[in-house]
Amino acid sequence: MRKNKKLMTFKRIDGSLIEKEINLKKKSWDKNDWILFAMASLSIIFLAVFAYAPLYGLILAFKGGDGYLNIVKAIQEAEWVGFENFKDFLTDPDFKDIILNTLGLNILQLLINFPAPIIFAILLSELLSDKFKKSVQTVTFFPHFISWVIFGGIFLSLLDYDTGIVNTLFVNIGIINEPIDILGGEEFFWPLIIITSILKGLGWGSIIYVAAISGIPNEQYDAAKIDGANRWQKIRYITLPSIAPTIILFFILSIASILNNGIEHLWVFQNANNITRSEVLDTFIYKYGIPKWRYSYATAIGLLKSIVSVFLLISGNAILKKISGRGIF
Amino acid sequence: MKFIDNMNPKTRSRLRKILTYITISTLIFVIIFAYLSNIEIDEGTPQMYYTLDIIFIAFVIVFPIVLTPTVLVIISDTKYIKETTKHIRKSKLNKHIHTFDVLNFSFMLIFMFLCIFPIFYVLAGSFNQGADYAIGGVYLLPRKFTFENYVVVLKNPALWRGYFVTFARTFIGTSTALVYTSIVAYAMSRKNLKFKKTFYWINLFTMFFGGGLVPYFLVIRSVGLYNTFAVYIIPALYSVYHMIIISTFFRSISNELHEAAYCDGANEFRIFWQIYMPLSKPILATIALWLAIGHWNAYFDTMIFTNSPSLQTLQYFLLKAIQTATLTEGMPPEMMMRLSPKTLSLAAIIISIIPVLFFFPFVRKNFQSGIMIGSLKG
Numbered sequence: 027m028r029k030n031k032k033l034m035t036f037k038r039i040d041g042s043l044i045e046k047e048i049n050l051k052k053k054s055w056d057k058n059d060w061i062l063f064a065m066a067s068l069s070i071i072f073l074a075v076f077a078y079a080p081l082y083g084l085i086l087a088f089k090g091g092d093g094y095l096n097i098v099k100a101i102q103e104a105e106w107v108g109f110e111n112f113k114d115f116l117t118d119p120d121f122k123d124i125i126l127n128t129l130g131l132n133i134l135q136l137l138i139n140f141p142a143p144i145i146f147a148i149l150l151s152e153l154l155s156d157k158f159k160k161s162v163q164t165v166t167f168f169p170h171f172i173s174w175v176i177f178g179g180i181f182l183s184l185l186d187y188d189t190g191i192v193n194t195l196f197v198n199i200g201i202i203n204e205p206i207d208i209l210g211g212e213e214f215f216w217p218l219i220i221i222t223s224i225l226k227g228l229g230w231g232s233i234i235y236v237a238a239i240s241g242i243p244n245e246q247y248d249a250a251k252i253d254g255a256n257r258w259q260k261i262r263y264i265t266l267p268s269i270a271p272t273i274i275l276f277f278i279l280s281i282a283s284i285l286n287n288g289i290e291h292l293w294v295f296q297n298a299n300n301i302t303r304s305e306v307l308d309t310f311i312y313k314y315g316i317p318k319w320r321y322s323y324a325t326a327i328g329l330l331k332s333i334v335s336v337f338l339l340i341s342g343n344a345i346l347k348k349i350s351g352r353g354i355f
Numbered sequence: 356m357k358f359i360d361n362m363n364p365k366t367r368s369r370l371r372k373i374l375t376y377i378t379i380s381t382l383i384f385v386i387i388f389a390y391l392s393n394i395e396i397d398e399g400t401p402q403m404y405y406t407l408d409i410i411f412i413a414f415v416i417v418f419p420i421v422l423t424p425t426v427l428v429i430i431s432d433t434k435y436i437k438e439t440t441k442h443i444r445k446s447k448l449n450k451h452i453h454t455f456d457v458l459n460f461s462f463m464l465i466f467m468f469l470c471i472f473p474i475f476y477v478l479a480g481s482f483n484q485g486a487d488y489a490i491g492g493v494y495l496l497p498r499k500f501t502f503e504n505y506v507v508v509l510k511n512p513a514l515w516r517g518y519f520v521t522f523a524r525t526f527i528g529t530s531t532a533l534v535y536t537s538i539v540a541y542a543m544s545r546k547n548l549k550f551k552k553t554f555y556w557i558n559l560f561t562m563f564f565g566g567g568l569v570p571y572f573l574v575i576r577s578v579g580l581y582n583t584f585a586v587y588i589i590p591a592l593y594s595v596y597h598m599i600i601i602s603t604f605f606r607s608i609s610n611e612l613h614e615a616a617y618c619d620g621a622n623e624f625r626i627f628w629q630i631y632m633p634l635s636k637p638i639l640a641t642i643a644l645w646l647a648i649g650h651w652n653a654y655f656d657t658m659i660f661t662n663s664p665s666l667q668t669l670q671y672f673l674l675k676a677i678q679t680a681t682l683t684e685g686m687p688p689e690m691m692m693r694l695s696p697k698t699l700s701l702a703a704i705i706i707s708i709i710p711v712l713f714f715f716p717f718v719r720k721n722f723q724s725g726i727m728i729g730s731l732k733g
Contacts, residue, residue: 044618059549061623065542066554068535072593073561079574080566086573097573149459154452158463165467171711173652175670179677179704180473183480183697191476194491225469257455282563290655294674308568315569316659328567336563 087111087326093319100321111326120305128306131216132284138220139227140280144273146228147235148261163236166229177226178294181218185209210299218295223288234276238269274346282339285331307331359431371432374425381421385414390496397484397501397693474708481505481702485695504702507694508682514703517669524587524668525650532646533639535592540601541627558595568659575660586660587668591650597642604638605631651711669707676700 036044055063083097090107094100115121153159169177184190185208193205208214246264255263289308296304307327315324359367388411396403475495480488481504483497492498508514542548543555565571580586608631616626632639654670661667675681680696682703 046618055549058623059547062542062545062548063550065538065624065627066548066551069539069543069554069558069593069595069598072535073557073595075574075578076571076590076593077561077565080570081564083566083570083573086570095573095576097570097577100573149462152455152459153463154456154460158460162463162467165470168715169470171648171715172708173654173670173673175652175654175674175677176704176708179673179700180477182677183701184473184476186697189488189491189493189697191494195494198492228466229470257453290653293655294677311568312659316572321569321573324569325567328569332565332567339563 084325084329086322087329089322091322094321104322107322111323112330114323115327115330120310123302124305124307124310127303128285128287128308131219131287131306134216134220135223136280136284139223139231140277142224142228143231144235144269147232147239147269148265150232150236151239151265152257152261163229166232168229169226170230174226174288174290174294177222178291181222182209182294185218207299209295210297212300212303215295215300215303219292222295223291234272235269238272239265242268270350274350278339278342278346281342282335284338285335359427362431364432364435367428367432367435371425371428374421374428378418378421378425381414381418385411385418388414391500394497395499397487397499397503477701477704480698481705483698484693485698486693488698489695503694504698505706508699508702508706511682513664513667513672513681514669514706516665517667517672518707520584520587520666521651521669523584525647528588528591528650529643529646531588532592532594532597533643536594536597536642537601537632537635537639538627539593540598541605541623541631543598544602544605545623558598562595572659580660582661582663582666584666587650587653587656590656591646597645601635601638601642604635608634673700673703673707676703 033045036046038044079097083101085101086097086104088106088108088111089101089104090110091100091104094104118124150159150162153162185192187193187205187207187209190208192208196202197205206214208218242264246268247260250260250264285307287306287308289312292304292306292309296309311324311327311331314320314327362370388407392404392407392411479493479495479497482500482502483493484499484501484503487493487499543551543558548554566574575581575586575590580589612630612634613626616630621629652670654668654674657666657668657671658674676696677700682699683691683694683696686694
């Protein structure tokens, strides 16, 4: 027998005895430790290439590496330019518009699209018939399963200037006097984005709150009913406090993503006519970074963006911790 | 009548279901053909109208024949259900319906309509002749019926290539990512993993800090994935978020199973593969669904990481069809007179929705339970 190992006898439930080697020295690795380590290392291999290498690539933001296709070469060969790329962006004539659009769209989404699924879930839980509730859920889930291309394509045809239902039916009925160019008008872009993301995401977004509400014990509602609480009081004093942890968690996460506009969503609706209200950081980074080969410039904008989001995440978490005593870290 | 009343309740309720389906589908056919035989069909011949009339009349004759037994079965079945559930139903009577309930109900109806209506709108447009559609006013039913849009779109080789690429990436991408992520999730769920904290922080860090689009793009280019099929699979192999959800589920599986297998001499990988994976089917199904939706609907990676037409996915094909008139490219002018890119892209939309429609009812039941598990514990 080797050192650090001891043969011990165990008694099984059925009374038979079993002998097993027990490792006394904790630090030596046995076969299973190696297997587990190898399994966990798969994540390191993946993240090293697809998460940490791009992080290292952020150095490009301080270099003049436009046009290099190999990231190692770009970082090694390109010369340092300091904060030149950031300066370029801050003095860009479109800078104000882009920041306004990014923040405006996201704050609107936070104010409208964040509470909407919560309200929807509460309304769902107030429905009398369970069968009807299930069919509502099924139908409202459906838009989540189709892509933004299809969903956007459907809306492009609904709102089309010549043939869309809004511009033909509403004119015929007399709600509006003449066709409106909704897709080409810059003032319609923000409402369009908000409405489409509500239609696509409301049912799906409410799942988590529906799950949280269904976890509330029924006795609480029964007790409240005996005490004479009306529907609003039940929602206010039982439902909302019970799902508050879920709400806070998702609120912090959505604050952190305040600078991310779903690019797949915006891209379908963006066109040359509404560009002043539809250009956001994400689309701008894509346009400069990929087709125009201005890698360093786009990296610098991306770096600015992620610094602000991390700052928002940490401060949002800190504020909520102070107010409610709960945070995510 | 007596024969139905004396039937086994179970068989009767099954019969009721089957008969209801048959009756409803017959009714739908009656309506469809009533509509088709009265509508202007693009390039329709008298013979076609005549055949449609005959089919319509045939369905009208068949309908009452199907309807009678269905009604009889339903009547006797509801009688039976009413009698057996008398004691339960009584307690429901003291539920009042308030104005709020009515408002809530109608709001839900309207919202359901808003979710469903666009699909019918697209369906109507896709069966309408292009030049006629351009006048406007086609909302729920096609005005000038034609299959031509579908014929033209289905003849497009790019659509089939897109379909093939999308199917391949959805299938391969989902299965590989599921296995890869759960391997890591298993290791992270074990208490005896060495350097567990280090692994955990290395993973968690990437959830909040990222390099952004351009460095990521350059990395993809540098490792040689640019413009290959693997660019759809390999960068999507692993996700920290999914790993955390799966490993939370693994942790909830009783440790005694692990100990028993360990005593029998199974190593960690075997325990993972033969015990933990089969036990985690609900959560794996949910994650697989998320992955599959992501793969099926993605188009931005095609736009960024590929440039050869043979790697175009279905969604990218659609994007081009919607934004530019690629579907009418290179067509003879006399066809261009009748077709419009608008109706063609509507037909393409319907063709690409069909797999989702087919898939949807099967997964619907599964995902809700799975998501509850994931959300409440995660």
